Amino acid sequence: MISFRNVRKSFGPKDVLKDVSFDVEDGEVFFIIGQSGVGKSVLIKHLVGLLYPDGGEIWLDGEEVSRFDEARMYPVRMKCAMVFQHSTLFDSMTCAENVALPLRKHKGLRPKEALAEARRRLELVHMREFGDRFPPELGDGMRKRVAIARALTLDPRYVLFDEPTTSLDPVSARRVDKLIRELSDTLGVTSIVVSHDLVSIFTIADRIVMLYQGLVRLLGDRAAFQGSPDPVVQQFITGSAEGPIE
Numbered sequence: 001m002i003s004f005r006n007v008r009k010s011f012g013p014k015d016v017l018k019d020v021s022f023d024v025e026d027g028e029v030f031f032i033i034g035q036s037g038v039g040k041s042v043l044i045k046h047l048v049g050l051l052y053p054d055g056g057e058i059w060l061d062g063e064e065v066s067r068f069d070e071a072r073m074y075p076v077r078m079k080c081a082m083v084f085q086h087s088t089l090f091d092s093m094t095c096a097e098n099v100a101l102p103l104r105k106h107k108g109l110r111p112k113e114a115l116a117e118a119r120r121r122l123e124l125v126h127m128r129e130f131g132d133r134f135p136p137e138l139g140d141g142m143r144k145r146v147a148i149a150r151a152l153t154l155d156p157r158y159v160l161f162d163e164p165t166t167s168l169d170p171v172s173a174r175r176v177d178k179l180i181r182e183l184s185d186t187l188g189v190t191s192i193v194v195s196h197d198l199v200s201i202f203t204i205a206d207r208i209v210m211l212y213q214g215l216v217r218l219l220g221d222r223a224a225f226q227g228s229p230d231p232v233v234q235q236f237i238t239g240s241a242e243g244p245i246e
């Protein structure tokens with residue numbers, strides 16, 4: 001389980017996170033939503049020690065990771081994989097070689113074993129037949145799925161997705177949604193998804209937290225958001241230009 005407890009973070013005079021608290025339960029698909037610049041990426045970077053809070057605590061599986069030094073962060077990063085918005089695959093390696101890389105580096109598998117295991121991992125994301133292709137030969141959606149396969153190589157308990165469907169065509173975006181849902185349902189992975197994509201949110205989220213002006217505006221399931229009388233929540237989820245959001 002992940003707990004953010006009264007987390008505060010400022011950059012110079014800018015108070016990005018003022019007092020943010022919520023828990024993410026094991027196995028759920030948990031979305032973090034809110035306007036551009038509200039601090040969604042800043043928040044998830046705290047989980048893996050890419051940022052440290054100015055105040056408050058972050059707990060992961062019973063340990064306060066917000067006080068960990070680099071050495072103690074290492075196993076945390078193995079447990080929490082990140083899938084960045086732009087797939088960071090090596091263009092000069094095949095998809096299978098890309099997925100095999102962390103298996104060789106962190107699990108010590110020999111090249112042949114790592115490649116065989118990489119092909120099994122590609123199957124999880126329905127990309128097995130593309131193992132010998134190079135990333136530039138594939139579309140964005142397929143590259144994203146390979147990046148997800150690579151993120152899964154070290155059997156993380158948590159996968160942090162930063163805007164996984166942004167810049168994908170609608171069909172590829174829905175395939176990525178389906179995959180995120182499957183990872184929770186079949187592997188028990190906990191997914192934390194930063195997203196603006198209303199279709200994803202209302203199709204696959206178990207729970208959603210909305211950040212607004214440095215605070216949690218609403219935390220709840222899809223029905224709680226759809227039925228919320230809060231005009232800020234309603235404006236965000238309907239994507240309306242008119243309303244209280246500045």
Ligand SMILES: Nc1ncnc2c1ncn2[C@@H]1O[C@H](COP(=O)(O)OP(=O)(O)OP(=O)(O)O)[C@@H](O)[C@H]1O
Nearest residue numbers: 011014016034035036037038039040041042043194
């Ligand atoms: N390392 C940093 N140094 C200074 N300011 C930063 C740093 N990282 C983030 N910020 C600022 O913190 C604020 C929140 O950024 P963040 O990237 O978390 O927004 P976001 O909610 O993820 O937005 P988007 O949806 O556009 O990705 C922004 O104003 C950003 O400029």
